[in-house]
Amino acid sequence: MMLSVETRHAIHPETAKGFDTAALRKNFHVGGIFADGEIRLIYTHYDRMIVGGAVPAGAALTLDQVKECGTASILDRREMVIVNIGGNGTVTADADYAMGKGDMLYLGMGAGKVSFSGEGRFYILSAPAHHTYPSRLIKIDDAAQVKLGAQETSNERTIYQFVHPDVMKSCQLVVGMTKLAKGSIWNTMPAHVHDRRMEAYLYFDLAEGQRVMHLMGEPSETRHLVIANEEGAISPPWSIHSGAGTSSYTFIWAMAGDNVDYKDVEMVSMETLK
Known part of the structure; x- marks a missing residue:
């Protein structure tokens, strides 16, 4: 499994005024996060939000330790929302969750490592958490x-x-x-x-x-x-x-x-x- 993480630092509005197209895209555009057989994350310094994608493409992918988070596993001090924008797939954390297109899964802090399988194209969102709320699958x-x-x-x-x-x-x-x-x-x-x-x-x-x-x-x-x-x-x-x-x-x-x-x-x- 291939995991890649890109870091984006916060930009002051006065600085952004001087950006050309390439600089605007480098700092604010999100692209290329859905790649077959990979998990690609962007760790931002805006409220420590993580955005990313996971595409199993026939082989299960597991998201566990992310160095940038500073914890043994990504959900040790975070919550996460996963959105399926592709075919039917399954996300496994504290339980198995079958997801169709348009479904969203909330995983609470401490839900463990996260695995992706099936034909889904999974959009990943995560932010620091201070309390554990129950995980929940919400169908569209x-x-x-x-x-x-x-x-x-x-x-x-x-x-x-x-x-x-x-x-x-x-x-x-x-x-x-x-x-x-x-x-x-x-x-x-x-x-x-x-x-x-x-x-x-x-x-x-x-x-x-x-x-x-x-x-x-x-x-x-x-x-x-x-x-x-x-x-x-x-x-x-x-x-x-x-x-x-x-x-x-x-x-x-x-x-x-x-x-x-x-x-x-x-x-x-x-x-x-x-």
Whole structure:
């Protein structure tokens, strides 16, 4: 089994203003994390969030010690959410969990080493934990659903809340999924920031040749990343996070930080954006 870990350090907004495209992508773009027979992680210094991917591709993969975490096993002082964006697969930790596409698994602190098998493509999210909450598999049909937007504004979408205060308890991870209706392309607009939490995005179900223009940066100093299918972005607390696609798509959003209050945000008016 091959495990690789990349470290991303936190970037000050004044520094980010001077980045060219290559520097923006090096620090904030997430790509290449789904590779057959590998586990690839990105360890960020934004609330110590880890994002990554595991693709068994016919041979089981096991995630245990990650040097960057400083513990014997990754879940000794962490919680984790795993999202299956591929075919049927199984995750084994404190129990065996069969996962279909769109299902999310929460693993509490101390759940042990984590193994992946089957045809799944597993998106991994992890953050430090201070308490052990029960592990829980949440099928997409069991997630809380919130419908927002309208066809007239090209942002008709359904928000699926999985690891969320309205569904279950966690230490600091808040994770869900947003599916855009056919013909809608805008997500999270009008934009907002939440200085008390970082966020990570993963875009998928994006057709070949299509892209998402992910907006980031301070409201008065916006930048963008061009993102392909099964790629994403690391969004620092000072940054907006919004975007538009060349077709409809689905994205996973994950937050970690001071609290788990989904509505603790500062809205940014369209007139403010530059």
